Amino acid sequence: MSDAELVLRSTRVITPEGTRAASVAVTDGTITAVLPYDAPVPESARLEDLGDHVLLPGLVDTHVHVNDPGRTEWEGFWTATRAAAAGGITTLVDMPLNSLPPTTTVPHLRTKQRVAADKAHIDVGFWGGALPDNVKELRPLHEAGVFGFKAFLSPSGVDEFPHLERDPLARTMAEIAAFDGLLIVHAEDPHLLASAPQQPGPKYADFLASRPRDAEDTAIAQLIREAKALDARVHVLHLSSSDALPMIAEARAEGVRITVETCPHYLTLTAEEVPDGASEFKCCPPIREAANQDLLWQALADGTIDCVVTDHSPSTADLKTDDFATAWGGISGLQLSLAAVWTEARRRGHGLEDVVRWMSARTSALVGLDDRKGAIAAGRDADFAVLAPEETFTVDPVALQHRNRVTAYAGKTLHGVVKSTWLRGQRIVADGEFTEPKGRLLTRTH
């Protein structure tokens, strides 16, 4: 601690060993020691006394659609990373689609990195995309530092990012397995979606019936079969159907290398409460019934679901029409994800330590950043959120930093106010005031 530049002191610091009063020493943007609360502060160091506010590791959100360049009217790096910072997120990994170009070749990755470089208020990494015709691009993208590859098993919603049918999926998986990369998958079966009842209009029940659980379950079963055959590493994106949980647990027990995420909206919103025509609640797979939600929480508690990520996927307000069949599917969650999940977690008897495990430690591990991110421990980056977990606020869309202030959480009262967010020892936002962007671009090898 003798050479520390900064010491953050709180009566509640969330460490991998639990929550305790501690002083966290920081030098050159790295945590150098987690010391007793009353450890003497060297004269060279600046002391930040946080009182009873909780110091937790900055969240790592591995599922964000920034859409920049190309669809920046939906979202961009400047606005997305400010929203994330305001919500206690210090690292995001950008999805390969909805931007133009999509991140499906190395030159496209370079374009995205160039665009993000001077707009990133937090650290930003990139997923690559797996298309039916870009198998040859996967290894070069892996070597250029993408964290893994996203594929769709059903239509993605944008024409430039087609989905993989059975044979292209097997070819893609074999290629990625050859360099032990990670395949992340939007798992809904296109044939079951096509045969589900299609009733356009404003009724949420009709939309829900058009995206049945069975479509998710069947696609996940296919994924498990292929992963097992190839000993490949796969990750199920945005799990909504609780019916898939037993087969996932069973596959994992058999040694299949499969991980699973779910999202704040599946954990905190229910089909029963979606008003007709309210397409700010539309996403795919859909928000399902309350009984389904209970099982998702159970699976988080028992570890079948590894982590919670936002799947922040905004569009302009005009695409959020009152027809669920044609409205853009995607929920904007970046700024509110911590508060939304914490609010429901505490109601169900979980601690903030659990939320940190789901939204920081496990997501860091998913992308191999857990040597630098995801914990308050010596050697990790000094990335923090300072949270008043007992304080509440009512969601006012005007207070959001997202480019389009459309939110499914409007009017909700949430627990957990983020007081400040820190990136490598620098406070990047406090009480709505931001510094200039200080984020870095991350690669798989950092």
Ligand SMILES: [Zn+2]
């Ligand atoms: Zn997504």
